[in-house]
Amino acid sequence: MPTTMRAQRLHVPTRTMSVEDVPVPHPGPGQVLIEVAFCGICHSDLALLDGSFTDPRGPETITQGHEASGTVAALGEGVTGWEVGDRVVPAAGRPCRRCDRCRRGDLVNCDRLLLMAFAYDGAWAQYTLAEAGGLTRVPDGVSLDQAALLADAVSTPFGAVVHTADVRPGEAVGVWGVGGVGTHLVQLARLVGAVPVVAVDLDPEVRERSLTVGADIALDPNDPDLRERIAEATGGHLLDVAFDAVGLASTFEQGLAMLAPRGRVVGVGLSGQPLSLGTSMEFNLSRKKALGHLGYRNSDIGTLVRLLAGGRLDLSRSVSAVVPLEDVADGVRRLHERQGNPVRILVQP
Numbered sequence: 001m002p003t004t005m006r007a008q009r010l011h012v013p014t015r016t017m018s019v020e021d022v023p024v025p026h027p028g029p030g031q032v033l034i035e036v037a038f039c040g041i042c043h044s045d046l047a048l049l050d051g052s053f054t055d056p057r058g059p060e061t062i063t064q065g066h067e068a069s070g071t072v073a074a075l076g077e078g079v080t081g082w083e084v085g086d087r088v089v090p091a092a093g094r095p096c097r098r099c100d101r102c103r104r105g106d107l108v109n110c111d112r113l114l115l116m117a118f119a120y121d122g123a124w125a126q127y128t129l130a131e132a133g134g135l136t137r138v139p140d141g142v143s144l145d146q147a148a149l150l151a152d153a154v155s156t157p158f159g160a161v162v163h164t165a166d167v168r169p170g171e172a173v174g175v176w177g178v179g180g181v182g183t184h185l186v187q188l189a190r191l192v193g194a195v196p197v198v199a200v201d202l203d204p205e206v207r208e209r210s211l212t213v214g215a216d217i218a219l220d221p222n223d224p225d226l227r228e229r230i231a232e233a234t235g236g237h238l239l240d241v242a243f244d245a246v247g248l249a250s251t252f253e254q255g256l257a258m259l260a261p262r263g264r265v266v267g268v269g270l271s272g273q274p275l276s277l278g279t280s281m282e283f284n285l286s287r288k289k290a291l292g293h294l295g296y297r298n299s300d301i302g303t304l305v306r307l308l309a310g311g312r313l314d315l316s317r318s319v320s321a322v323v324p325l326e327d328v329a330d331g332v333r334r335l336h337e338r339q340g341n342p343v344r345i346l347v348q349p
Contacts, residue, residue: 001074006349007063007125008328015051019326022063025121025129027076032132034090038148038322038346039123040067041331043180044270048118049332052272055118065124065347066092066116069138069148079132087144089305090123091134091298092116092151108297124328126349136301142308145322145346146315149184150304152296153344154315156268157184157245158304159296161192165241165266169193172234176200176221176255177246178210181268183318183343185243190214191313194241196233200226200254206341213317221254230258239263247271253278256288264289318343325349 004021011017027033045064047053072086082088095102095110102110116122121129138147161167173194175185178201189197191214199210199218207218217233219226231238240263242255247269253276256265265288267275277283277290307313320342323331331345 005126006325007121008065008325009061010049010064011061012048012054012058013060015049017049017329019328022125024127027074027079027129029077030079030132031076031129032072032079032082032088032135033074033076034068034070034088034123034128034130035073036068036123036126036128036349037070037144038068038348039065040148040151040153041065041328041335041345041347042067042152043335045117046332046336047270053118053270055115057114058119062117063121063123063125063128064117065122065128066118067148067151067153067344068123068128069144069151070123070128073127076132082132082135087138087140087147088130088135089138089147089151089301090116090128090130091136091301093295094120094131094134113295124325124347124349126325134298136298136305138305139309142305145319146308147305148346149315149318149344150301150308153180153318154184154188154304154313155296155300156294157181157188158300160243160266160268160293161185161188162300163297164291164293165243165264167192167194167241170195171240172196172198172237172260174198174200174230174239174242174255174258175210175215176242176244176251177269178206178215178218179245179341180318180343182243182245183210183213185245185268186210187214187313189241189243191307198230198233198239203341209341221251226254227258241266243268245269247273249273249275256290259286259288262287262289264291266291266293268293320345322346322348
């Protein structure tokens with residue numbers, strides 16, 4: 001085991017980033033050390049870089065990256081059920097162990113979850129630490145590049161579709177913004193039986209791509225006849241569920257307006273913009289629901305691994321590019337500039 005490793009380090013107050021030699025961390029009790037195979041670049045990473053989202057509980061200098069896969073390199077004291085060489089995906093967060101839920105033993109529903117790469121070091125590095133209780137085993141038939149996507153880019157949409165929205169077979173679903181999260185919302189909505197699945201995006205290339213991953217129809221949000229087109233696709237019913245994967249007021253409110261009575265709009269994308277539900281009379285009489293979504297259950301990653309291994313879920317088109325750790329800044333730039341409309345760019349340390 002080497003004593004030092006290469007890792008991206010972000011100085012949060014100045015938002016300056018570099019790749020440096022740092023000590024390889026040692027796993028404490030209940031922890032494992034993971035040799036990182038791949039780690040995704042997510043829009044939330046950009047939010048930490050530009051200062052729009054930070055965690056006051058985090059250190060001033062941190063390693064980013066929270067969508068990781070790799071192999072177990074070392075075991076901490078008391079860890080059982082895992083061996084060096086096991087292929088794994090670590091959870092992208094840890095329970096705080098201090099909130100009311102954690103004190104009651106309900107760690108799964110922690111109210112103040114510590115987010116990997118925000119509250120503690122992430123996986124844009126050769127090695128990263130993880131809690132053994134948050135690991136998911138990856139079978140040999142599943143590639144580690146696709147497995148890395150499961151820790152957020154796919155599991156967060158899965159949680160939104162299955163848990164928050166509770167999409168039922170035959171329901172009509174719309175997805176606003178078909179980027180990294182929205183692409184997987186489309187796939188998963190189709191997988192659970194939604195029909196039709198309507199993709200809504202400004203970019204014609206992205207709309208075309210959405211049709212290849214499961215959308216039945218792809219529409220421009222600036223189309224003045226958008227409502228009529230959705231009504232035509234749903235037999236006049238409109239949508240049962242609208243997912244806003246962008247997080248802007250315009251996308252959230254347009255999704256809300258396209259709902260049938262008793263429909264659900266689910267906010268998945270994040271921004272600092274305030275949202276409106278319209279008048280209380282209209283909202284209450286329509287009996288619509290507005291739901292916020294964040295994250296997933298650790299068990300969801302295991303479900304997604306089985307779907308991948310069984311051929312029910314195909315993420316081969318989700319890996320848009322792979323960059324070496326030394327070029328992580330270029331990967332960040334490509335995502336920020338939407339160069340090539342990437343679904344996910346992975347870092348390979």
